[in-house]
Amino acid sequence: xxxxxxxxxxxxxxxxxxxxxxxxxxxxxxxxxxxxxxxxxxxxxxxxxxxxxxxxxxxxxxxxxxxxxxxxxxxxxxxxxxxxxxxxxxxxxxxxxxxxxxxxxxxxxxxxxxxxxxxxxxxxxxxxxxxxxxxxxxxxxxxxxxxxxxxxxxxxxxxxxxxxxxxxxxxxxxxxxxxxxxxxxxxxxxxxxxxxxxxxxxxxxxxxxxxxxxxxxxxxxxxxxxxxxxxxxxxxxxxxxxxxxxxxxxxxxxxxxxxxxxxxxxxxxxxxxxxxxxxxxxxxxxxxxxxxxxxxxxxxxxxxxxxxxxxxxxxxxxxxxxxxxxxxxxxxxxxxxxxxxxxxxxxxxxxxxxxxxxxxx
Amino acid sequence: xxxxxxxxxxxxxxxxxxxxxxxxxxxxxxxxxxxxxxxxxxxxxxxxxxxxxxxxxxxxxxxxxxxxxxxxxxxxxxxxxxxxxxxxxxxxxxxxxxxxxxxxxxxxxxxxxxxxxxxxxxxxxxxxxxxxxxxxxxxxxxxxxxxxxxxxxxxxxxxxxxxxxxxxxxxxxxxxxxxxxxxxxxxxxxxxxxxxxxxxxxxxxxxxxxxxxxxxxxxxxxxxxxxxxxxxxxxxxxxxxxxxxxxxxxxxxxxxxxxxxxxxxxxxxxxxxxxxxxxxxxxxxxxxxxxxxxxxxxxxxxxxxxxxxxxxxxxxxxxxxxxxxxxxxxxxxxxxxxxxxxxxxxxxxxxxxxxxxxxxx
DNA sequence: GGCGGTTCATAACGTTCA
DNA sequence: TGAACGTTATGAACCGCC
Ligand SMILES: [Zn+2]
Ligand SMILES: [Zn+2]
Ligand SMILES: [Zn+2]
Ligand SMILES: [Zn+2]
Numbered sequence: 001x002x003x004x005x006x007x008x009x010x011x012x013x014x015x016x017x018x019x020x021x022x023x024x025x026x027x028x029x030x031x032x033x034x035x036x037x038x039x040x041x042x043x044x045x046x047x048x049x050x051x052x053x054x055x056x057x058x059x060x061x062x063x064x065x066x067x068x069x070x071x072x073x074x075x076x077x078x079x080x081x082x083x084x085x086x087x088x089x090x091x092x093x094x095x096x097x098x099x100x101x102x103x104x105x106x107x108x109x110x111x112x113x114x115x116x117x118x119x120x121x122x123x124x125x126x127x128x129x130x131x132x133x134x135x136x137x138x139x140x141x142x143x144x145x146x147x148x149x150x151x152x153x154x155x156x157x158x159x160x161x162x163x164x165x166x167x168x169x170x171x172x173x174x175x176x177x178x179x180x181x182x183x184x185x186x187x188x189x190x191x192x193x194x195x196x197x198x199x200x201x202x203x204x205x206x207x208x209x210x211x212x213x214x215x216x217x218x219x220x221x222x223x224x225x226x227x228x229x230x231x232x233x234x235x236x237x238x239x240x241x242x243x244x245x246x247x248x249x250x251x252x253x254x255x256x257x258x259x260x261x262x263x264x265x266x267x268x269x270x271x272x273x274x275x276x277x278x279x280x281x282x283x284x285x286x287x288x289x290x291x292x293x294x295x296x297x298x299x300x301x302x303x304x305x306x307x308x309x310x311x312x313x314x315x316x317x318x319x320x321x322x323x324x325x326x327x328x329x330x331x332x333x334x335x336x337x338x339x340x341x342x343x344x345x346x347x348x349x350x351x352x353x354x355x356x357x358x359x360x361x
Numbered sequence: 362x363x364x365x366x367x368x369x370x371x372x373x374x375x376x377x378x379x380x381x382x383x384x385x386x387x388x389x390x391x392x393x394x395x396x397x398x399x400x401x402x403x404x405x406x407x408x409x410x411x412x413x414x415x416x417x418x419x420x421x422x423x424x425x426x427x428x429x430x431x432x433x434x435x436x437x438x439x440x441x442x443x444x445x446x447x448x449x450x451x452x453x454x455x456x457x458x459x460x461x462x463x464x465x466x467x468x469x470x471x472x473x474x475x476x477x478x479x480x481x482x483x484x485x486x487x488x489x490x491x492x493x494x495x496x497x498x499x500x501x502x503x504x505x506x507x508x509x510x511x512x513x514x515x516x517x518x519x520x521x522x523x524x525x526x527x528x529x530x531x532x533x534x535x536x537x538x539x540x541x542x543x544x545x546x547x548x549x550x551x552x553x554x555x556x557x558x559x560x561x562x563x564x565x566x567x568x569x570x571x572x573x574x575x576x577x578x579x580x581x582x583x584x585x586x587x588x589x590x591x592x593x594x595x596x597x598x599x600x601x602x603x604x605x606x607x608x609x610x611x612x613x614x615x616x617x618x619x620x621x622x623x624x625x626x627x628x629x630x631x632x633x634x635x636x637x638x639x640x641x642x643x644x645x646x647x648x649x650x651x652x653x654x655x656x657x658x659x660x661x662x663x664x665x666x667x668x669x670x671x672x673x674x675x676x677x678x679x680x681x682x683x684x685x686x687x688x689x690x691x692x693x694x695x696x697x698x699x700x701x702x703x704x705x706x707x708x709x710x711x712x713x714x715x716x717x718x719x720x721x722x
Numbered sequence: 723g724g725c726g727g728t729t730c731a732t733a734a735c736g737t738t739c740a
Numbered sequence: 741t742g743a744a745c746g747t748t749a750t751g752a753a754c755c756g757c758c
Contacts, residue, residue: 047724047754062725063723063724063725064724065725065726072751072752073750073752075726076749076751076752077750077751079726079727106498106499119733119734120498120499138726139726145727148726148757149727149728151756152728155756408745409733423733424732425734426734426735427735433742434741434742435742436734436735437741437742438741438742440736441741480741499735501735501736509748
């Protein structure tokens with residue numbers, strides 16, 4: 001009586017161990033239906049129809065796997081365990097000969113396999129898989145898998161190389177272009193879609209507006225990244241406080257969102273009389289050449305920085321705010337503006353405690 | 362009579378083992394209450410959700426154990442005592458046959474089991490475990506445990522042996538190398554062990570597997586950093602305990618304070634596999650000329666920025682950290698490093714209120 | 723779209739130690 | 741005894757070839 005071992009699936013517990021996404025879809029509870037009714041493309045969720053039932057455990061099945069209509073979990077289970085040695089039971093002599101036991105039923109050896117009990121007994125689950133017709137010959141061998149993986153890896157590398165080559169060519173052309181040479185009418189040579197290759201054409205926020213990852217210039221990308229408190233944020237709405245959004249919108253949307261705006265200074269700051277001086281024009285200089293050995297993004301960043309200086313006007317041009325050299329120098333000297341790579345929060349940290357979130361956002 | 366409980370097995374428990382997306386949405390109040398009740402510290406203390414309640418004693422539960430939602434203590438209790446002989450009472454004949462009594466209720470045999478009283482009576486606690494559906498068959502047998510432990514031991518020994526072999530090979534090569542013979546171009550010039558000098562040979566997670574801090578290249582380190590949501594994550598699992606964070610911080614700051622800290626990325630952001638590819642060296646270029654019409658401080662700043670790039674080595678040199686172009690590009694593209702003049706906290710402000718100090722520091 | 727494989731977070735076993 | 745953690749199995753989601 002004490003050793004009475006019942007089949008694990010015999011007691012009908014209605015406890016669903018894991019409500020899988022698939023089954024919940026088929027059952028369509030109200031909350032689920034409400035949530036999934038919005039997105040039309042359920043293809044991203046699961047490919048295939050899913051109107052079949054796993055012969056082994058009764059879960060939702062999407063296709064044949066190893067010659068049997070079976071669910072994703074039984075598919076993975078069979079691939080993992082099909083080649084394990086099976087002990088038929090404690091009483092069998094084969095146990096002694098095998099010298100080890102991989103799978104042994106802890107119950108009476110005829111477990112009912114359903115969605116809940118399938119994890120209780122590996123042996124009976126595997127037995128059922130085999131007896132219902134799963135073929136271990138359809139599992140790829142070690143060499144076959146290795147060969148296939150290598151092909152995929154090589155292909156990825158090749159594609160990446162080609163893309164890099166195109167990008168570098170484009171950048172070189174842009175940098176070596178002389179002044180008299182006419183600017184090609186390509187105002188957005190490097191778009192976001194190339195920097196962040198996204199398979200799907202939708203936006204990251206599922207709105208399918210197509211605005212994201214398509215044609216945003218590098219400047220727009222950077223400014224958007226820097227402007228958002230979180231990288232996860234949708235590109236459409238940056239949820240800062242509402243007032244700030246409005247204020248920002250007034251300033252930024254007037255001209256170009258690319259040009260950074262300069263915060264107003266306290267009136268008693270620095271030598272205000274310097275601002276009243278006349279701007280003495282300096283001699284004009286040659287355009288800067290940025291070494292191409294640098295990382296591409298560094299080149300672009302510096303290029304961007306230099307672009308903010310109007311050498312002809314000898315002024316720092318920024319929207320309708322004009323900052324002259326003296327003012328700039330004063331701000332720098334007072335440590336009020338500085339390039340980030342000089343900032344200790346990035347490349348050199350003086351802090352003992354590392355707090356990435358605080359640093360970056 | 363003895364088994365009279367408030368609600369033994371009759372009530373169909375609708376508890377889902379793993380709350381799916383849909384059901385968790387529908388069960389929002391529960392999860393909300395559980396998440397808000399705990400501190401942020403306590404959440405990192407224990408892995409798993411912990412929003413369940415032990416059916417046996419009412420303590421917090423993190424998962425099913427032996428087919429019953431139960432706490433850690435009841436789990437351990439059941440494993441220890443499930444195979445002990447149970448005396449159902451003095452009147453039972455089985456007591457005589459068993460010749461000894463392991464578990465006997467000191468009270469009337471129907472103890473209420475809660476978080477406090479669970480220690481008082483082993484028998485009633487075990488009875489409750491069994492009656493609520495715990496399956497002793499799911500406890501690994503002696504030989505299964507032995508086999509598993511042996512496998513773990515063997516694996517550790519094997520990994521350690523392999524590591525020692527590599528070390529010895531390396532040492533032999535170094536010893537047989539003559540002095541005029543050039544240093545071989547080591548494919549992993551800077552390994553993790555050099556970056557993060559760890560005295561002990563073990564892994565940070567005490568497993569002594571030896572996988573960590575030994576031979577990982579910089580690319581591997583960075584890709585792992587980018588792949589993991591947290592810098593301090595164990596290389597084996599993504600679980601952070603406060604102690605590990607502190608330890609890791611100490612290690613990091615002591616070794617290289619200049620390594621840029623990387624905030625956690627959204628898991629679906631970017632293609633982290635890009636980092637694993639080989640470095641394609643770019644052609645060397647001439648030193649940069651900075652236009653003299655710029656503000657002096659700006660010239661110096663850019664000069665300083667450029668000085669951080671080692672054009673000869675085609676690398677970004679920063680103390681003992683060598684970052685290659687691909688890595689740099691990836692970090693830039695992901696917005697993880699950026700020059701400050703692109704940062705809206707300097708040139709572009711989202712605030713209307715003038716707060717230079719807050720903006721700058 | 724079917725059907726192989728891989729990835730990776732987590733569930734759920736076990737062990738350790740105070 | 742139970743909190744904490746090591747380790748493996750599991751399965752949902754995805755990738756890529758045909
Ligand atoms: Zn199945
Ligand atoms: Zn079985
Ligand atoms: Zn309990
Ligand atoms: Zn009792």
